Amino acid sequence: MHRLADELAHIKDLLRNHPQGMSVTEIASALGRNKHSTGRYLDILHAAGHVDLRTFGMAKVFTLSSRVPLSALLSYTTDLVLVLDCDMRIIQGNDPFFDLLEIQGSSALQKKIDQILPPNPENKKFLKILSDLLISRQETFEIVREGHERRFFRGKIIPTVFEDGSSADTIILEDVTLEKEALTTLQESEEFFRSVSDHLSDGLIVSEIKSGKKKVIFHNQRLCEITGYSADEIHKMRPENLAIPEEKERFEKALRDAEHNKGSMRELRFWAKRKDGESIYLSIRVKLVPFGDAIRGYILITDMTQWKEQEEAQLLQANLIQRLMTNFPHPIFIIREDGVFFIANAAFCELIKAESDSVIGKNVYQVMPDEIAQEFLKGNDDLVKQSAVSHIHMVTRFFRPDGTIGDVIIEKSPVSAGDNTPNYIFGVVITEDMCPLKN
Secondary structure (H helix, E strand, O other): OHHHHHHHHHHHHHHHHOOOOEEHHHHHHHHOOOHHHHHHHHHHHHHOOOEEEEEEOOEEEEEEOOOOOHHHHHHHOOOEEEEEEOOOEEEEEOHHHHHHHOOOHHHHOOOEHHHOOOOOHHHHHHHHHHHHHHHHOOOEEEEEEOOOOOEEEEEEEEEEEOOOOOEEEEEEEEEOHHHHHHHHHHHHHHHHHHHHHHOOOOEEEEEEEEOOEEEEEEEOHHHHHHHOOOHHHHHHOOHHHHEOHHHHHHHHHHHHHHHHOOOOOEEEEEEEEOOOOOEEEEEEEEEEEEEOOEEEEEEEEEEOHHHHHHHHHHHHHHHHHHHHHHHOOOOEEEEEOOOEEEEEOHHHHHHOOOOHHHOOOOEHHHHOOHHHHHHHOOOHHHHHHOOOOOOEEEEEEEEOOOOOEEEEEEEEEEEEOOOOOOEEEEEEEEOOOOOOOOO
16 A cells, blocks of 8 residues: 555656656656556546546646645535545545534544534434435435524535545535525515415406516416406416406506506506406506516506495486486575585575575585574584484574565485584575465
8 A cells, every 4th residue: 555655656746847748658667667557556646636637649648637636625615525435434524514513523534424423413313314315325415404503405425536546425515504594485475475465355466578578477366256267367368458448458558657667556447347247347556667687567456346336326326416406496505514515506595695606615604694694503403413303394584585584494404424424414495485384
């Protein structure tokens, strides 16, 4: 063994002194050995990475290798490196590896891997798993060091040859803990996003625009419930196709506006059709944001059909009331509980000789003399405060069609829009000379 080491060292000295390189014949002559023995020595050095081989025609020229020695790499790499001989004895290792095991490197050298007794039991388990992986001869693998601080490693086993020609294995472990934690966080975030989106009362579409092509990359279950389309149908559908033909152009314009004003929200409401043909009224909010070399579109879809139907019913009711107020021959008014006029029809305004604009929104005392206003408001408090009172019929001094002040009949009823809203008084003035209390 010593003779082999001396011969190998002698060859390296020769090549160091001949940087231009030497042939096998030249090296054999300098050593005083035959070409066969010299060739075997050179094969060992070449396999170990100590010499480089170049060919010139039929001739082989050897030079001293300019590669960085393994020992130097061990000192600078942040990866965990361990070199084992064929009996799985530790020949070399770097500080990061021994620091993980919480042992001194000098105490582990020349020991078999299963003879290492680290103080942390989790490190003992880690070495056992590593030993099993070496026996199985897996070239690449992943391994976890459990415990209070979990560490994830991506491993690689590299067959190695020592200077004496014996085989060994170099194990390189790359610490991928941060990568794994980031991936786990990303997965948890994605699961959270999916959970939240699936519990939204609104439909959600996330689409991607790349190279002029649009595709749906995510949607929640609520969207399927709103539109009646299956998940596969949603993925194949362009979002603007949800609108009925008459509304599609407006939807496309909203998308174009959002694309020209990236980051800003665009809102649109329109009628659409469910898959079963039922009409639905949708509110669409669109926001486009750059995402790498693509554009992500986030579309929130709210089913407002019930709201729209209620709005139309209220509008119809308001139109009917307005028409009734306009065409009804008797003077009609609605005042708030604080005495402010909310509605007064043309007949009422004509009766008190005032324009509509000077009545609506004004207090009773601003519209008529104090003594008339005081009489006009009588009974209102009882209607507002006493729930049992739903109607009053009163005779009071008020304006009459002939311009005089005299007795008229006023019918009043309380009106409310709901809880915690102002109370109103709806009234009708009957001016005919038919007052039952008049003598």
